[in-house]
Amino acid sequence: MKDFLPYIVSIVSAVISGCASYFVSRKQFKEDLKRLEKQHELDIDKERQMFEMDKEKMKLEHENQLELIKKENEAKVGAEVMKTMFAEALKIPEVQRQISEGVKKESKNHN
Numbered sequence: 001m002k003d004f005l006p007y008i009v010s011i012v013s014a015v016i017s018g019c020a021s022y023f024v025s026r027k028q029f030k031e032d033l034k035r036l037e038k039q040h041e042l043d044i045d046k047e048r049q050m051f052e053m054d055k056e057k058m059k060l061e062h063e064n065q066l067e068l069i070k071k072e073n074e075a076k077v078g079a080e081v082m083k084t085m086f087a088e089a090l091k092i093p094e095v096q097r098q099i100s101e102g103v104k105k106e107s108k109n110h111n
Contacts, residue, residue, distance in 0.1 A: 089095045 090099075
């Protein structure tokens with residue numbers, strides 16, 4: 001037994017050191033895991049905010065496109081109405097007479 005006594009002290013100190021290292025690394029692992037979870041939550045919040053901003057940007061662009069299309073259509077309708085009104089006005093004999101009188105006056109003024 002006397003031969004094993006120096007080894008027993010070494011073994012016991014190694015076991016104590018091993019257990020201490022295990023518990024310290026376990027504690028460190030838990031802290032690292034909590035830190036990673038917190039960072040992950042922050043990253044998710046950041047991505048969520050970016051998504052909301054992108055969604056709002058796309059919504060505004062869509063509204064602008066709709067407004068532009070609406071204005072273009074209003075302009076086309078206005079042009080078509082004016083074109084139709086002018087075409088119909090040219091069919092009225094009184095308007096035709098006034099136009100030809102205006103053209104004759106201009107011809108006389110330039111001569």
